[in-house]
Amino acid sequence: MMPAGRLTYVMARFGLLAMAISLAVLCASVIVLPTETTHISASELPPGEVLWDYRCVGPNTVLEVKIWAGKGAHIYVIACPEEKLAQLWYSELNTTTLKAFVAQEDVKILARTTRRLVRAFCFDERACVIVAVANEGSGFPSVSITMTMKVRLVPLGRGRTFSLALGITGTVLALPYATMRIARRGSR
Amino acid sequence: MAVGRRWPPLEILAMDLKEAYRFPIPEILAFLYAFFPLIFSPVAYAAMGLEAEEARLLIIMSLSSSMISFITIILILKNISYGLANEIRKGLVQTYLTYPVGRASFFLVKLISGVLIPIAYIVLSICVFTGLLFPDLALKHLDVFLLGLLAFVADVLLPASLMFLAAIAVRRGGASLAIGIALLFAVNVISSILLMIGNITGWEGVRHVYYTLNPLAALMRHYSLAIGGTPLGPGGGAPTMWECVAYLSGNYAIAIAFYVAALIYFLRRFEPV
Numbered sequence: 001m002m003p004a005g006r007l008t009y010v011m012a013r014f015g016l017l018a019m020a021i022s023l024a025v026l027c028a029s030v031i032v033l034p035t036e037t038t039h040i041s042a043s044e045l046p047p048g049e050v051l052w053d054y055r056c057v058g059p060n061t062v063l064e065v066k067i068w069a070g071k072g073a074h075i076y077v078i079a080c081p082e083e084k085l086a087q088l089w090y091s092e093l094n095t096t097t098l099k100a101f102v103a104q105e106d107v108k109i110l111a112r113t114t115r116r117l118v119r120a121f122c123f124d125e126r127a128c129v130i131v132a133v134a135n136e137g138s139g140f141p142s143v144s145i146t147m148t149m150k151v152r153l154v155p156l157g158r159g160r161t162f163s164l165a166l167g168i169t170g171t172v173l174a175l176p177y178a179t180m181r182i183a184r185r186g187s188r
Numbered sequence: 189m190a191v192g193r194r195w196p197p198l199e200i201l202a203m204d205l206k207e208a209y210r211f212p213i214p215e216i217l218a219f220l221y222a223f224f225p226l227i228f229s230p231v232a233y234a235a236m237g238l239e240a241e242e243a244r245l246l247i248i249m250s251l252s253s254s255m256i257s258f259i260t261i262i263l264i265l266k267n268i269s270y271g272l273a274n275e276i277r278k279g280l281v282q283t284y285l286t287y288p289v290g291r292a293s294f295f296l297v298k299l300i301s302g303v304l305i306p307i308a309y310i311v312l313s314i315c316v317f318t319g320l321l322f323p324d325l326a327l328k329h330l331d332v333f334l335l336g337l338l339a340f341v342a343d344v345l346l347p348a349s350l351m352f353l354a355a356i357a358v359r360r361g362g363a364s365l366a367i368g369i370a371l372l373f374a375v376n377v378i379s380s381i382l383l384m385i386g387n388i389t390g391w392e393g394v395r396h397v398y399y400t401l402n403p404l405a406a407l408m409r410h411y412s413l414a415i416g417g418t419p420l421g422p423g424g425g426a427p428t429m430w431e432c433v434a435y436l437s438g439n440y441a442i443a444i445a446f447y448v449a450a451l452i453y454f455l456r457r458f459e460p461v
Binding site for chain 1: 202211212214215216218219220222223226227229230233312316320321323
Protein backbone atom coordinates (compact mmCIF):
# COMPACT_ATOMS: atom_id res chain seq x y z
CA MET A 1 0.00 0.00 0.00
CA MET A 2 1.33 3.46 -0.89
CA PRO A 3 1.79 6.10 1.85
CA ALA A 4 -1.28 8.11 0.77
CA GLY A 5 -3.42 5.00 0.78
CA ARG A 6 -2.11 3.98 4.17
CA LEU A 7 -2.70 7.46 5.56
CA THR A 8 -6.33 7.48 4.39
CA TYR A 9 -6.77 4.00 5.91
CA VAL A 10 -5.40 5.15 9.28
CA MET A 11 -7.62 8.25 9.07
CA ALA A 12 -10.63 6.08 8.31
CA ARG A 13 -9.95 3.83 11.31
CA PHE A 14 -9.68 6.86 13.59
CA GLY A 15 -12.88 8.15 11.99
CA LEU A 16 -14.65 4.88 12.75
CA LEU A 17 -13.41 5.07 16.35
CA ALA A 18 -14.81 8.61 16.61
CA MET A 19 -18.13 7.40 15.19
CA ALA A 20 -18.25 4.51 17.68
CA ILE A 21 -17.72 6.92 20.60
CA SER A 22 -20.30 9.29 19.13
CA LEU A 23 -22.80 6.42 18.91
CA ALA A 24 -22.07 5.40 22.51
CA VAL A 25 -22.73 8.93 23.79
CA LEU A 26 -25.87 9.22 21.66
CA CYS A 27 -27.20 5.91 23.01
CA ALA A 28 -26.44 6.99 26.58
CA SER A 29 -28.14 10.35 26.07
CA VAL A 30 -31.47 8.71 25.17
CA ILE A 31 -31.51 6.41 28.20
CA VAL A 32 -33.63 7.80 31.02
CA LEU A 33 -33.93 5.96 34.34
CA PRO A 34 -36.77 6.71 36.78
CA THR A 35 -35.47 7.34 40.31
CA GLU A 36 -38.29 8.43 42.63
CA THR A 37 -41.97 9.26 42.53
CA THR A 38 -43.77 11.42 45.08
CA HIS A 39 -47.47 11.98 45.40
CA ILE A 40 -49.41 14.51 47.46
CA SER A 41 -53.10 15.23 47.36
CA ALA A 42 -55.88 17.12 49.13
CA SER A 43 -59.54 16.24 48.92
CA GLU A 44 -60.54 19.85 49.68
CA LEU A 45 -58.20 22.82 49.25
CA PRO A 46 -59.57 25.85 51.12
CA PRO A 47 -59.75 29.22 49.31
CA GLY A 48 -56.45 31.17 49.34
CA GLU A 49 -54.38 28.12 50.27
CA VAL A 50 -51.60 26.48 48.29
CA LEU A 51 -50.60 22.82 48.02
CA TRP A 52 -46.99 22.56 46.95
CA ASP A 53 -43.96 20.34 46.63
CA TYR A 54 -40.47 20.82 45.25
CA ARG A 55 -37.53 18.94 43.73
CA CYS A 56 -33.95 20.01 43.10
CA VAL A 57 -32.90 19.21 39.54
CA GLY A 58 -29.70 19.22 37.49
CA PRO A 59 -28.75 19.17 33.83
CA ASN A 60 -29.29 15.40 33.60
CA THR A 61 -32.71 15.24 35.26
CA VAL A 62 -36.13 15.01 33.71
CA LEU A 63 -39.06 15.91 35.94
CA GLU A 64 -42.39 14.46 34.96
CA VAL A 65 -45.33 16.29 36.52
CA LYS A 66 -48.93 15.08 36.62
CA ILE A 67 -51.43 17.42 38.28
CA TRP A 68 -55.17 17.30 38.52
CA ALA A 69 -57.05 20.12 40.22
CA GLY A 70 -60.68 21.10 40.59
CA LYS A 71 -62.45 24.29 39.58
CA GLY A 72 -60.84 27.55 40.72
CA ALA A 73 -57.40 26.05 41.26
CA HIS A 74 -54.38 27.42 39.39
CA ILE A 75 -51.37 25.26 38.65
CA TYR A 76 -47.85 26.74 38.74
CA VAL A 77 -44.56 25.09 37.86
CA ILE A 78 -41.75 27.40 38.95
CA ALA A 79 -37.96 27.20 38.67
CA CYS A 80 -35.78 29.15 41.08
CA PRO A 81 -32.23 29.05 42.49
CA GLU A 82 -31.79 26.66 45.44
CA GLU A 83 -31.16 29.54 47.88
CA LYS A 84 -34.62 30.95 47.20
CA LEU A 85 -36.30 27.86 48.58
CA ALA A 86 -35.64 28.98 52.16
CA GLN A 87 -38.06 31.88 51.63
CA LEU A 88 -40.90 29.41 51.17
CA TRP A 89 -39.94 27.50 54.30
CA TYR A 90 -39.92 30.55 56.54
CA SER A 91 -43.16 32.13 55.29
CA GLU A 92 -46.43 30.27 55.12
CA LEU A 93 -47.30 29.83 51.47
CA ASN A 94 -50.68 31.12 50.37
CA THR A 95 -51.93 32.66 47.13
CA THR A 96 -50.62 36.14 48.08
CA THR A 97 -47.12 35.01 49.09
CA LEU A 98 -46.96 32.71 46.05
CA LYS A 99 -47.71 35.62 43.71
CA ALA A 100 -45.10 37.76 45.47
CA PHE A 101 -42.58 34.92 45.17
CA VAL A 102 -43.30 34.42 41.46
CA ALA A 103 -42.86 38.15 40.81
CA GLN A 104 -39.19 38.01 41.88
CA GLU A 105 -36.53 38.52 39.22
CA ASP A 106 -34.75 35.17 39.26
CA VAL A 107 -37.90 33.09 39.61
CA LYS A 108 -39.10 31.62 36.32
CA ILE A 109 -42.58 30.28 35.58
CA LEU A 110 -42.19 27.11 33.51
CA ALA A 111 -45.91 26.42 33.22
CA ARG A 112 -49.10 28.07 34.41
CA THR A 113 -52.49 26.58 33.76
CA THR A 114 -55.75 25.43 35.34
CA ARG A 115 -57.39 22.04 35.96
CA ARG A 116 -54.83 19.62 34.48
CA LEU A 117 -51.13 19.45 33.63
CA VAL A 118 -49.16 16.45 32.39
CA ARG A 119 -45.70 17.39 31.20
CA ALA A 120 -42.02 16.47 31.37
CA PHE A 121 -39.45 19.20 32.04
CA CYS A 122 -35.74 19.06 31.09
CA PHE A 123 -33.14 21.43 32.55
CA ASP A 124 -29.86 22.98 31.47
CA GLU A 125 -28.59 23.88 34.93
CA ARG A 126 -29.09 23.15 38.62
CA ALA A 127 -32.30 24.63 40.01
CA CYS A 128 -35.22 24.00 42.32
CA VAL A 129 -38.56 23.26 40.75
CA ILE A 130 -41.64 24.12 42.77
CA VAL A 131 -44.95 22.67 41.79
CA ALA A 132 -47.83 24.53 43.40
CA VAL A 133 -51.59 24.47 43.11
CA ALA A 134 -53.21 27.64 44.43
CA ASN A 135 -56.91 27.91 45.12
CA GLU A 136 -57.72 31.35 43.73
CA GLY A 137 -61.45 30.70 43.69
CA SER A 138 -64.02 30.40 46.44
CA GLY A 139 -64.75 26.67 46.26
CA PHE A 140 -62.99 23.67 47.77
CA PRO A 141 -61.38 21.82 44.83
CA SER A 142 -59.61 18.50 45.15
CA VAL A 143 -55.94 18.46 44.14
CA SER A 144 -53.51 15.71 43.22
CA ILE A 145 -49.81 16.22 42.45
CA THR A 146 -47.52 13.43 41.25
CA MET A 147 -43.86 14.11 40.48
CA THR A 148 -41.53 11.55 38.95
CA MET A 149 -37.82 12.27 38.84
CA LYS A 150 -35.90 10.63 36.03
CA VAL A 151 -32.18 10.68 35.46
CA ARG A 152 -30.73 10.89 31.99
CA LEU A 153 -27.34 9.16 31.72
CA VAL A 154 -25.92 12.12 29.80
CA PRO A 155 -27.30 15.68 29.78
CA LEU A 156 -29.30 15.85 26.56
CA GLY A 157 -27.92 19.06 25.05
CA ARG A 158 -24.27 18.38 25.86
CA GLY A 159 -24.54 14.73 24.84
CA ARG A 160 -26.08 15.49 21.46
CA THR A 161 -23.63 18.32 20.69
CA PHE A 162 -20.67 16.10 21.59
CA SER A 163 -22.10 13.19 19.64
CA LEU A 164 -22.84 15.31 16.59
CA ALA A 165 -19.38 16.93 16.58
CA LEU A 166 -17.64 13.59 16.94
CA GLY A 167 -19.90 11.95 14.34
CA ILE A 168 -19.15 14.65 11.78
CA THR A 169 -15.40 14.46 12.53
CA GLY A 170 -15.52 10.68 12.14
CA THR A 171 -17.39 10.89 8.84
CA VAL A 172 -14.97 13.47 7.48
CA LEU A 173 -12.01 11.27 8.46
CA ALA A 174 -13.55 8.12 6.99
CA LEU A 175 -14.82 9.71 3.79
CA PRO A 176 -11.56 9.73 1.71
CA TYR A 177 -10.98 6.01 2.29
CA ALA A 178 -14.63 5.16 1.56
CA THR A 179 -14.49 7.22 -1.66
CA MET A 180 -11.26 5.48 -2.66
CA ARG A 181 -12.78 2.04 -2.05
CA ILE A 182 -15.91 2.88 -4.04
CA ALA A 183 -13.87 4.32 -6.93
CA ARG A 184 -11.62 1.22 -6.96
CA ARG A 185 -14.64 -1.07 -7.02
CA GLY A 186 -16.18 0.99 -9.85
CA SER A 187 -13.04 0.79 -12.00
CA ARG A 188 -12.99 -3.05 -11.80
CA MET B 189 9.44 4.49 -2.04
CA ALA B 190 7.36 2.14 0.05
CA VAL B 191 6.93 3.07 3.68
CA GLY B 192 7.89 -0.40 4.84
CA ARG B 193 11.44 0.00 3.59
CA ARG B 194 11.93 3.28 5.31
CA TRP B 195 10.37 2.34 8.65
CA PRO B 196 10.42 -1.43 9.22
CA PRO B 197 9.17 -1.04 12.83
CA LEU B 198 6.13 0.80 11.47
CA GLU B 199 5.53 -2.08 9.09
CA ILE B 200 5.63 -4.55 11.97
CA LEU B 201 3.36 -2.31 14.03
CA ALA B 202 0.89 -2.23 11.12
CA MET B 203 0.96 -6.04 10.90
CA ASP B 204 0.56 -6.36 14.63
CA LEU B 205 -2.36 -3.95 14.76
CA LYS B 206 -4.02 -5.65 11.80
CA GLU B 207 -3.79 -8.93 13.68
CA ALA B 208 -4.80 -7.81 17.19
CA TYR B 209 -7.13 -4.92 16.33
CA ARG B 210 -8.94 -6.19 13.26
CA PHE B 211 -12.10 -4.28 12.24
CA PRO B 212 -14.47 -3.92 14.12
CA ILE B 213 -12.75 -4.91 17.42
CA PRO B 214 -11.26 -1.45 18.25
CA GLU B 215 -14.53 0.24 17.28
CA ILE B 216 -16.57 -2.07 19.53
CA LEU B 217 -14.06 -1.56 22.34
CA ALA B 218 -14.25 2.23 21.90
CA PHE B 219 -18.05 2.03 22.04
CA LEU B 220 -17.99 -0.06 25.21
CA TYR B 221 -15.25 1.98 26.89
CA ALA B 222 -17.22 5.18 26.22
CA PHE B 223 -20.68 3.77 27.01
CA PHE B 224 -20.06 1.56 30.04
CA PRO B 225 -18.93 4.26 32.54
CA LEU B 226 -21.89 6.45 31.59
CA ILE B 227 -24.17 3.89 33.27
CA PHE B 228 -22.71 5.11 36.57
CA SER B 229 -23.53 8.77 35.87
CA PRO B 230 -26.47 8.87 38.37
CA VAL B 231 -24.02 7.76 41.10
CA ALA B 232 -21.56 10.39 39.92
CA TYR B 233 -24.22 13.07 40.30
CA ALA B 234 -24.91 11.79 43.81
CA ALA B 235 -21.21 12.37 44.62
CA MET B 236 -21.79 16.08 44.01
CA GLY B 237 -22.74 16.31 47.68
CA LEU B 238 -19.11 15.87 48.78
CA GLU B 239 -17.41 18.90 50.33
CA ALA B 240 -14.11 19.18 48.47
CA GLU B 241 -14.36 19.64 44.71
CA GLU B 242 -11.09 17.75 44.16
CA ALA B 243 -12.47 14.79 46.10
CA ARG B 244 -15.60 14.92 43.97
CA LEU B 245 -13.51 14.88 40.81
CA LEU B 246 -11.46 11.86 41.96
CA ILE B 247 -14.59 9.93 42.96
CA ILE B 248 -16.16 10.68 39.58
CA MET B 249 -13.00 9.54 37.78
CA SER B 250 -12.79 6.36 39.86
CA LEU B 251 -16.43 5.57 39.07
CA SER B 252 -15.63 5.68 35.40
CA SER B 253 -12.48 3.60 35.61
CA SER B 254 -12.82 0.89 38.27
CA MET B 255 -14.40 -1.81 36.10
CA ILE B 256 -12.70 -0.49 32.98
CA SER B 257 -9.22 -1.01 34.53
CA PHE B 258 -10.09 -4.65 35.20
CA ILE B 259 -11.26 -5.19 31.63
CA THR B 260 -8.09 -3.52 30.36
CA ILE B 261 -5.95 -5.87 32.44
CA ILE B 262 -7.74 -8.79 30.76
CA LEU B 263 -7.01 -7.20 27.38
CA ILE B 264 -3.33 -6.89 28.30
CA LEU B 265 -3.29 -10.48 29.56
CA LYS B 266 -4.66 -11.59 26.18
CA ASN B 267 -2.24 -9.39 24.19
CA ILE B 268 0.94 -9.95 26.15
CA SER B 269 0.72 -12.95 28.46
CA TYR B 270 -1.03 -15.08 25.87
CA GLY B 271 -0.42 -13.34 22.52
CA LEU B 272 3.25 -12.40 22.76
CA ALA B 273 4.28 -15.60 24.56
CA ASN B 274 2.50 -17.67 21.90
CA GLU B 275 4.18 -15.70 19.12
CA ILE B 276 7.55 -16.55 20.68
CA ARG B 277 6.54 -20.20 21.04
CA LYS B 278 5.33 -20.48 17.43
CA GLY B 279 8.48 -18.82 16.07
CA LEU B 280 6.64 -15.75 14.77
CA VAL B 281 8.99 -13.46 16.66
CA GLN B 282 11.92 -15.11 14.88
CA THR B 283 10.25 -14.30 11.55
CA TYR B 284 9.65 -10.72 12.61
CA LEU B 285 13.29 -10.38 13.62
CA THR B 286 14.40 -11.38 10.10
CA TYR B 287 13.10 -7.95 9.05
CA PRO B 288 15.71 -5.20 9.13
CA VAL B 289 14.45 -4.16 12.53
CA GLY B 290 16.31 -3.79 15.80
CA ARG B 291 15.23 -5.77 18.82
CA ALA B 292 14.62 -2.56 20.74
CA SER B 293 12.27 -1.32 18.01
CA PHE B 294 10.46 -4.65 17.99
CA PHE B 295 10.11 -4.45 21.76
CA LEU B 296 8.67 -0.95 21.43
CA VAL B 297 6.15 -2.13 18.83
CA LYS B 298 4.95 -4.89 21.16
CA LEU B 299 4.74 -2.42 24.03
CA ILE B 300 2.60 -0.06 21.94
CA SER B 301 0.20 -2.67 20.61
CA GLY B 302 0.04 -4.80 23.76
CA VAL B 303 0.05 -2.27 26.60
CA LEU B 304 -0.14 1.34 25.47
CA ILE B 305 -3.18 0.97 23.20
CA PRO B 306 -5.30 -0.69 25.94
CA ILE B 307 -4.13 2.06 28.32
CA ALA B 308 -5.20 4.66 25.74
CA TYR B 309 -8.69 3.17 26.01
CA ILE B 310 -8.70 3.86 29.77
CA VAL B 311 -7.61 7.45 29.16
CA LEU B 312 -10.32 7.79 26.51
CA SER B 313 -12.94 6.38 28.85
CA ILE B 314 -12.07 8.69 31.76
CA CYS B 315 -11.80 11.75 29.49
CA VAL B 316 -15.15 11.10 27.77
CA PHE B 317 -16.93 10.45 31.08
CA THR B 318 -15.51 13.39 33.01
CA GLY B 319 -15.44 15.75 30.04
CA LEU B 320 -19.03 15.03 29.16
CA LEU B 321 -20.58 15.10 32.61
CA PHE B 322 -18.37 17.48 34.60
CA PRO B 323 -16.28 19.53 32.16
CA ASP B 324 -16.25 22.61 34.39
CA LEU B 325 -15.00 20.63 37.40
CA ALA B 326 -12.26 18.94 35.37
CA LEU B 327 -11.12 22.25 33.89
CA LYS B 328 -11.18 24.01 37.25
CA HIS B 329 -8.96 21.34 38.81
CA LEU B 330 -6.95 20.34 35.76
CA ASP B 331 -3.89 19.47 37.89
CA VAL B 332 -5.90 17.03 40.02
CA PHE B 333 -7.50 15.61 36.88
CA LEU B 334 -4.13 14.99 35.23
CA LEU B 335 -2.59 13.55 38.42
CA GLY B 336 -5.61 11.30 38.85
CA LEU B 337 -5.35 10.19 35.23
CA LEU B 338 -1.66 9.31 35.72
CA ALA B 339 -2.54 7.42 38.91
CA PHE B 340 -5.24 5.40 37.12
CA VAL B 341 -2.80 4.58 34.32
CA ALA B 342 -0.18 3.57 36.93
CA ASP B 343 -2.67 1.06 38.35
CA VAL B 344 -2.52 -0.84 35.05
CA LEU B 345 1.02 -0.04 33.91
CA LEU B 346 2.78 -1.73 36.84
CA PRO B 347 1.02 -5.13 36.63
CA ALA B 348 1.39 -4.95 32.83
CA SER B 349 5.17 -4.53 33.19
CA LEU B 350 5.34 -7.72 35.28
CA MET B 351 3.24 -9.58 32.70
CA PHE B 352 5.51 -8.33 29.93
CA LEU B 353 8.62 -9.55 31.72
CA ALA B 354 6.97 -12.90 32.47
CA ALA B 355 5.83 -13.40 28.85
CA ILE B 356 9.35 -12.82 27.49
CA ALA B 357 10.97 -15.02 30.12
CA VAL B 358 8.45 -17.91 30.09
CA ARG B 359 7.75 -17.99 26.30
CA ARG B 360 4.72 -20.27 26.55
CA GLY B 361 1.18 -18.92 26.11
CA GLY B 362 -0.60 -21.01 28.74
CA ALA B 363 2.11 -20.83 31.39
CA SER B 364 2.63 -17.12 30.79
CA LEU B 365 -1.10 -16.48 31.15
CA ALA B 366 -1.20 -18.38 34.44
CA ILE B 367 1.87 -16.56 35.73
CA GLY B 368 0.40 -13.22 34.61
CA ILE B 369 -2.81 -13.87 36.57
CA ALA B 370 -0.76 -15.06 39.57
CA LEU B 371 1.37 -11.88 39.43
CA LEU B 372 -1.75 -9.76 39.30
CA PHE B 373 -3.06 -11.50 42.39
CA ALA B 374 0.33 -11.22 44.08
CA VAL B 375 0.44 -7.45 43.57
CA ASN B 376 -3.06 -7.11 45.04
CA VAL B 377 -2.32 -9.48 47.94
CA ILE B 378 0.91 -7.63 48.81
CA SER B 379 -0.99 -4.35 48.64
CA SER B 380 -3.72 -5.64 50.98
CA ILE B 381 -1.17 -7.08 53.44
CA LEU B 382 0.68 -3.74 53.49
CA LEU B 383 -2.60 -1.95 54.09
CA MET B 384 -3.44 -4.20 57.04
CA ILE B 385 0.05 -4.06 58.57
CA GLY B 386 0.14 -0.28 58.15
CA ASN B 387 -3.34 0.06 59.63
CA ILE B 388 -2.48 -2.06 62.69
CA THR B 389 1.10 -0.95 63.39
CA GLY B 390 1.15 2.51 61.83
CA TRP B 391 4.73 1.95 60.56
CA GLU B 392 5.78 4.75 58.30
CA GLY B 393 7.88 2.55 55.98
CA VAL B 394 4.90 0.29 55.28
CA ARG B 395 2.75 3.32 54.55
CA HIS B 396 5.31 4.61 52.01
CA VAL B 397 5.52 1.23 50.25
CA TYR B 398 1.72 0.89 50.19
CA TYR B 399 1.22 4.33 48.73
CA THR B 400 3.98 3.77 46.17
CA LEU B 401 2.16 0.65 44.98
CA ASN B 402 -1.19 2.52 45.09
CA PRO B 403 -0.59 6.17 44.22
CA LEU B 404 -4.31 6.65 43.65
CA ALA B 405 -5.01 5.69 47.28
CA ALA B 406 -2.50 8.35 48.38
CA LEU B 407 -4.18 10.96 46.23
CA MET B 408 -7.61 10.03 47.56
CA ARG B 409 -6.33 10.06 51.15
CA HIS B 410 -4.81 13.48 50.52
CA TYR B 411 -8.27 14.79 49.70
CA SER B 412 -9.67 12.97 52.76
CA LEU B 413 -11.47 10.28 50.85
CA ALA B 414 -11.63 7.08 52.86
CA ILE B 415 -12.29 3.86 50.99
CA GLY B 416 -15.97 2.95 51.17
CA GLY B 417 -16.57 5.72 53.69
CA THR B 418 -14.56 3.91 56.41
CA PRO B 419 -11.22 5.17 57.69
CA LEU B 420 -9.40 2.14 56.25
CA GLY B 421 -5.93 3.36 55.42
CA PRO B 422 -2.33 2.32 55.97
CA GLY B 423 -2.07 4.44 59.13
CA GLY B 424 -0.50 7.84 59.64
CA GLY B 425 -1.86 11.16 58.51
CA ALA B 426 -2.92 12.19 55.06
CA PRO B 427 0.04 12.51 52.66
CA THR B 428 0.92 15.95 51.36
CA MET B 429 0.58 16.78 47.68
CA TRP B 430 4.35 16.50 47.15
CA GLU B 431 4.34 13.09 48.80
CA CYS B 432 1.54 12.04 46.42
CA VAL B 433 3.65 13.18 43.47
CA ALA B 434 6.64 11.29 44.89
CA TYR B 435 4.58 8.09 45.32
CA LEU B 436 3.32 8.41 41.76
CA SER B 437 6.84 9.00 40.42
CA GLY B 438 8.08 6.02 42.46
CA ASN B 439 5.37 3.81 40.97
CA TYR B 440 6.26 4.89 37.44
CA ALA B 441 9.97 4.39 38.20
CA ILE B 442 9.29 0.80 39.33
CA ALA B 443 7.16 0.08 36.25
CA ILE B 444 9.79 1.59 33.94
CA ALA B 445 12.49 -0.45 35.72
CA PHE B 446 10.56 -3.65 34.96
CA TYR B 447 10.13 -2.63 31.30
CA VAL B 448 13.86 -1.83 31.08
CA ALA B 449 14.66 -5.21 32.68
CA ALA B 450 12.46 -6.90 30.06
CA LEU B 451 14.16 -4.89 27.31
CA ILE B 452 17.65 -5.79 28.55
CA TYR B 453 16.67 -9.45 28.75
CA PHE B 454 15.19 -9.24 25.25
CA LEU B 455 18.31 -7.56 23.85
CA ARG B 456 20.97 -9.71 25.52
CA ARG B 457 19.61 -13.05 26.63
CA PHE B 458 16.50 -13.69 24.59
CA GLU B 459 16.75 -16.48 22.03
CA PRO B 460 13.59 -17.14 19.98
CA VAL B 461 12.54 -20.80 20.06
